[in-house]
Amino acid sequence: MLPLRIELKNKIPKGGSVNIKTFCFSKRDLSNLFRCFYFVISSGINLVKGINILKGFLRNRKYNNILNNIFQYIAIGNSLSESMKLTGCFPDFVIELIKIGENTGKLEEIFLELSSYYEEEYNFEAKLKEAIYYPIFLLSTSFVAFLIISKQVIPKFFVLFRELNIKELPQITKYAIYFNKIFYYFILGFIFMILAFFVLSIVRNKRIKMFYHRIMLSVPLYKDIKTNLEISRFTKCLALILESGGSIIEALESSKKLIGNLIMYEDVEGAINDIKLGKSISEAFNISRTFPLFFIELISVGEETGELEDSLKNISNFLNAEILKRLKSLVNIINPIIIIIISVHVGFLVLSIMLPMFELLNNFNL
Known part of the structure; x- marks a missing residue:
């Protein structure tokens, strides 16, 4: 999610900053906004006039706030890329692409590419959510049901058994009583674990974050999905900047900011330093701890054939498909396990409750 600034001073010096509040854009919002910019520029309309047209056309407070900020920044002499940077609501790679578009005269194509990029990201995330929603719902409802049964239903039966003076309970009932006693400790432990991971994920201390990210990358299933997701976004952004005419260093510097895992982030920084020293991209990533071998091999092929952008796109598309395939396979395994x-x-x-009842009825019949 990206912040949108909605307060603007009357006068802002070129290249200056502004005291503002924040708002959030979704990927779908960004796709729509960039497509609107594409239509304005491709129609040959003056940019300032085009932004005013968009404000009237979109009639959306969220869009109009950012468009109004951009309009005022441009009006005092900033370029479009500078104006968008001053709003603080666009990632660095977007600013870099727009700057390249301004310098090369390909601004129209850049906005179309950005719109497509965010549309693809939105669709991919929607598929990810679709794949995991059902098992999460099933687990959540089951957990709540077990909690209610253990808290409200089971204790009443146990009290009834004591009142009826049943001396010897079946072994399965004894297990149920014991499980019911320790169930709350399981709940507390689970809640504590969730809170611990949440705190570790938001803490700002670099050493603690590194420790947390290293642990998460050691979890087998999570490691594969998280690594593939990070590399997919990284390579897609890299290809987009390179296709637009950016240098490899500029592309890497902007793309690395999309990586959320610090271990992978440091690997990219190390690769950038090696490339600056004269190494090829594949050689620079060859000593990486987190980037897989197939990534390095495809990059090497792209460098040799002069089709690096295509190789990067192929990596991203392959990894997206692989993530969805693994998630669907996992869901297909998890769902029946949960039901079982x-x-x-x-x-x-049911047995722990019914067996004492049957025994009680048999005693009455005797």
């Missing part, structure tokens, strides 16, 4: 666990648990609870 729920069925076994419900059966266990």
Whole structure:
């Protein structure tokens, strides 16, 4: 999510800053906004006039706030890329691309590419959410159901058994009583673990963040999905900047800021330093701890054939498909396992309650 600034001083010096509040753009919002910029520029309309037209056309406070800021920045002499940078709501690689577009006269194509980029990102994230929503819903509802049963239902039966003076309970019922006693400790432990991971994920201390990111990359399933996701976004952004005419160093410097894992981020920084010293891209990434071998090999092929941008796009497309395939396979495995666990648990609870009842009825019949 990206911040949108909505307060502007009356006069802002060129290259200056502004005291502002923040707002958020979704990827779909960015796609729509960049497509609107593409239509304005491709129509040959003056940029300042075009922004005013967009404000009237979009009729959306979220868009109009940013367009109004950009309009005022341009009006006092800033370029479009400088104006968008001053708003603080666009990532560095977007600013870099727009700056390249201004210098090369390809601004129209840049906005179209950015719109497509964010549309693809939005669609990909929607597929990811679709793949994990059902198991999360199933787990959540099951957890709540177990909590209610353990808190409200089971204790009442146990009290009933004591009142009826049942001397010897079946072994399965004893297990149920014991499980019910320790169930809250499991809940507290689970909540503590979630809170611990949340705190570690938002802490600003670099050493602690490095420790947390290193741990997360050691989790087998998470490691594969997270690494593929980071590399996919990194290579897609890299290809976009290179295709627009940016240098490899500029592209790497901008693209690395999309990487959320500090271990991978440091690997990219190390590769950038090696490239500055004269190494090729594939050689620079060859000593990486987190970038896989196939990534390095495809980069090497792209360098040799002069089609590096195509290689980067192929890497991104392949990894996106691989992430979705793995998630769907995982969901297909998890769903029946969850259902089996729920069925076994419900059966266990039913037996633990019904067996003492049957025994009580048999005693009455005698």
